Each structure stands twice: as C-alpha cells, then as structure tokens.
Amino acid sequence: xxxxxxxxxxxxxxxxxxxxxxxxxxxxxxxxxxxxxxxxxxxxxxxxxxxxxxxxxxxxxxxxxxxxxxxxxxxxxxxxxxxxxxxxxxxxxxxxxxxxxxxxxxxxxxxxxxxxxxxxxxxxxxxxxxxxxxxxxxxxxxxxxxxxxxxxxxxxxxxxxxxxxxxxxxxxxxxxxxxxxxxxxxxxxxxxxxxxxxxxxxxxxxxxxxxxxxxxxxxxxxxxxxxxxxxxxxxxxxxxxxxxxxxxxxxxxxxxxxxxxxxxxxxxxxxxxxxxxxxxxxxxxxxxxxxxxxxxxxxxxxxxxxxxxxxxxxxxxxxxxxxxxxxxxxxxxxxxxxxxxxxxxxxxxxxxxxxxxxxxxxxxxxxxxxxxxxxxxxxxxxxxxxxxxxxxxxxxxxxxxxxxxxxx
Numbered sequence: 492x493x494x495x496x497x498x499x500x501x502x503x504x505x506x507x508x509x510x511x512x513x514x515x516x517x518x519x520x521x522x523x524x525x526x527x528x529x530x531x532x533x534x535x536x537x538x539x540x541x542x543x544x545x546x547x548x549x550x551x552x553x554x555x556x557x558x559x560x561x562x563x564x565x566x567x568x569x570x571x572x573x574x575x576x577x578x579x580x581x582x583x584x585x586x587x588x589x590x591x592x593x594x595x596x597x598x599x600x601x602x603x604x605x606x607x608x609x610x611x612x613x614x615x616x617x618x619x620x621x622x623x624x625x626x627x628x629x630x631x632x633x634x635x636x637x638x639x640x641x642x643x644x645x646x647x648x649x650x651x652x653x654x655x656x657x658x659x660x661x662x663x664x665x666x667x668x669x670x671x672x673x674x675x676x677x678x679x680x681x682x683x684x685x686x687x688x689x690x691x692x693x694x695x696x697x698x699x700x701x702x703x704x705x706x707x708x709x710x711x712x713x714x715x716x717x718x719x720x721x722x723x724x725x726x727x728x729x730x731x732x733x734x735x736x737x738x739x740x741x742x743x744x745x746x747x748x749x750x751x752x753x754x755x756x757x758x759x760x761x762x763x764x765x766x767x768x769x770x771x772x773x774x775x776x777x778x779x780x781x782x783x784x785x786x787x788x789x790x791x792x793x794x795x796x797x798x799x800x801x802x803x804x805x806x807x808x809x810x811x812x813x814x815x816x817x818x819x820x821x822x823x824x825x826x827x828x829x830x831x832x833x834x835x836x837x838x839x840x841x842x843x844x845x846x847x848x849x850x851x852x853x854x855x856x857x858x859x860x861x862x863x864x865x866x867x868x869x870x871x872x873x874x875x876x877x878x879x880x881x882x883x884x885x886x887x888x889x890x891x892x893x894x895x896x897x898x899x
Contacts, residue, residue: 575605629664707756763798783892790886796875813857821887
C-alpha cells in the first residue's frame, strides 16, 4: 500500500482539526456548554478561559453566578483532579455558596496535594478564618512561616485584620525560630502596641529567643512612650537570664567599670565609632575590677567628641555623679569631660565636669545636681569640645573607670 494516500489523509485530518481548534477558540470558547462538549470528546479545552469565566462569576457574588462558578470549577477539577489549585478554587466557590462541609473537604484535599505550597496553605487559612476556626488557620500560617520568609508581612497583617489576639498568634501561629520571631517582633514594634509587645517579649524570653539585637529597639520603644519602670524591669530580667550582674547596688548606671562588653542599647553604654579616634575596652589599665574604657586620639583632627553615652532612668532629687579618669599626653586646651542632660526635654538640666588634659594618674571628676520633678530620663555623655586654639588637633589617651550616679 502506498504511503502517499495515508499521508494525504492524515494531513487533511490535521488541517480539519486545526481549523476546528481555531474556530473553537475564536467562536465557542466562551460558551461553557460547547466548550465542555468539545473538550470531553475532542480534547479541545480552553482551561484558562474557563478559569477566568468561573472567577468572573464568583466575583459577581449573586447566587446564580456562584452556582455557575461552582459548576465550572467542578468541570476544571474533572480535567485535572491532581491540581491543588483547582481544589482550592472549588472550595472557595462552595463556601460562597454556603456549602461548608464540601468546601472543607476541597481545601483539605488541596492541602494534601500541596502541603508545601504557601499559596495553597494561605487560601486554606483564609477559609478556616472564614468559618471561625482560628486555631486551624493559625497552624496553617505557621507552616508557611516555617517554609519561607516571603509571606511574613502578609501573614502578620492578616493576623491584625482578623483581630487575632497576640497570645493566640504566639501559641498557635509562631514557629520557635529566631528569624521568624525577629520579623514578627519588628512588625509589632512598627505597630507600637505596648500590650502586644510585652506579651511577645515575655513569650520570647520564656523560650530563650531574646537577644541584644531585639532588646535594643524594645527598650528604645519603652523609653519613648515613657514606660520607664517597664524598661528597667525588662533589662534586669534580661541580665538575670544571662547570669550577669551589670549593676552595683546604689549606682544607677549599668556596667560602671566596663567589666562587660557594652550592649550598645538604651540604658547601657553606647559607643559610636570614628576614624578620628578609637574608643574601646582596656584590660591592662584600670582603677578597680579588671577593665576600663580607653579613648585614644590620633592627633590629626580637632575632634568634636560625644561618642560614649548611657541613658539612665532617675527620680527627682539631688544626685551625685563621679568618674575616675586617667590621661596620658592629652594635647590642646580641650580634653575629655562629662555632660549630663535631660533627654526628654522636660527641663533645662545640663551640667558638665571640667575637661582633663595633659598626663595624670587616676583622678575623680564629679558634680552634684538636682533632677527636677518632671524629669525621668538623663543621658551621661563623655565629650570633648573642638578647640579654638591654633594648635587644636588633639592627641593622647584617656581612660575612664568606676562611673557612678547616685541619688542622695
């Protein structure tokens, strides 16, 4: 038998089929009944158009449109029963139709087919929120947070939109992973709800997920809203959990002898770096203990120094400030002293000690002042003003130890 007639016949069939397909996509694809017939018997399927058609009817929201959407999604699912997205589509349409039982089955099937798909898990969580099964929704969202960081802000905003208690989010919807917890805590900081932040911090502390990086913005927040006692209690508990004793009884300042590496947070020493000088802890020179703080100027700049600070919560009344200072070859007429001022601008309190220059062994610099009734937050600052002399470039080294602020 010659192959030529067979080839011609096959070519004709292909032309006819292609023409039918073109005609179908041009004229019949929007007719659901015709589309289903041609898809079922001739495999001419317009799945993407059928999805769009179903979505449009679902968005209309009236009972007749929702019924048509359900029918379309059932047809799509018949064509692709292994697709978690088609199961989720049908589940969403069924809950619109008020068929909660079948909708639950569809979303459960979608989860089973796409257990690691964040979009599927998110849609199922929306479903469970919709039927008031909050714990199930939170558990699904927790699974997403363990899979990827890309959905963090979306999930956290969903908690807020659904008015979910922070305690429930922490118990059922938060993985015990530092990166996730840090992301959620930053979200709560941005929202600025003190109760939510306190709940989150206490929860994190109980499971040992706090660290210096999280502590710093939390303390700044508490001080900014003037929750001074809460800030002090938080810091004290944090040090207890680390087995550290950074505060000496009677001294309002933390880490007065620089025996610990500063946290760089509010209520502890903050050291700002510069290429004009070096500020660092010194293990070989000290007045008491085992450490001091060393400031070494490089002699190339007329430095404006204010790069060592600590904020402190105080009560009204008389206070005495004292620090031990040692110098070696400090040039110019402007050495290093201390400035104490009100951070919250509730008063004009601003006192200074005399600057130290030249070379001298350990010497106490001190001052006494009164904190006004309305002032609760002070800043202790080591400073050096720029010199107005011709020879103004400062050289030499300053050591600081045993810094104290005591209420009399």
